[in-house]
Amino acid sequence: MAPTQLDGRRTGGTKKIKRMPKKHKNLYHTYEKKLHHIVNWRKEHSMESAIDTCFPSVAGAKRTTVWKQILRSESQRDHITMACSKARTRDMRTLRKQGISTTLTRIAEENIAQWAMNVALEQGLEANQFKASPSWMKGLMKRWGLAIRANLADGEKARAEFKTSIRKVIKDNRIVEVFNGINYDYLPKQTMDNKVSRLCGSRRLVTTRIA
Known part of the structure; x- marks a missing residue:
């Protein structure tokens, strides 16, 4: 079958526009880079050497801005060192406590x-x-990170009362060992009564429900 020839009409597809290259590139420095590449280098070399080594593409009036950035990083050496000591925060660029404003104290x-x-x-x-x-x-x-909740959760008071009452039952009846019926599938043959012991009437039914 011969290939179909187009009649030159537009197909209606979206015209692709080539994206222009970026003229400016923002530099972002993590805490690890600030400590090892900027602060430590500035400690052993001059400020001009630190700018030429860590910011080689900066020239003109921008060198003054970079100068201030390096001085700010030097004043925050303890904070930067603390951030670099943890793997979770060493790759971050900004670290502050939750809720703290970015501009106000x-x-x-x-x-x-x-x-x-x-x-x-x-x-x-x-x-x-x-x-x-x-x-x-x-x-x-x-x-x-706050939440509105009652002083006591639902059933919390009942659990506290049951904890006190069950300890009293264990002490009064001199119970030595307590079994968990759900985990161990242990069902007693007799029920505990203040007057007389009697057999469990629905043992099979309870066993089926637990299983």
């Missing part, structure tokens, strides 16, 4: 919260009326 954030409360009081709002929205509370709890 903890004291500054507390001052902002106090300032907002003072403004609310000046506007005539009481402390219990100045509340955050549900979306803000959700973001705060997610940021700090």
Whole structure:
């Protein structure tokens, strides 16, 4: 069969546009690279040598920016060394505690919260009326890893009472060994009663349910 010849019409496919090469390239340094390639090199060499070795493509006014970056890394030597000591964090570029702002300190954030409360009081709002929205509370709890829960979980009080009562039964009846009926499939032939011992009537039924 002869190949089909196209009549020159457009097929309707998507036109592919060639992506232009990037003119700029951002440099990202992990904690391991900061410690071994920048901070340690700067400790034994001059600042100009550190810039020429670690940032060979930087020239002009950008050298001043790199100069400040190296000084900042030197001041954070303890923090960088701590991050490099763990395999989980040595390949990271930024490490901070959960919930800490990227630009403000903890004291500054507390001052902002106090300032907002003072403004609310000046506007005539009481402390219990100045509340955050549900979306803000959700973001705060997610940021700090918080959760709303009751003082006692469901059944927690019942478990505590059962723990006390079962110990009393073991002590009063001088029980030496306690078996787990689910794991060992142990069913007694007699039930424990305060008045008289009697045979278990539904032993087969209980065995079937456990199995």
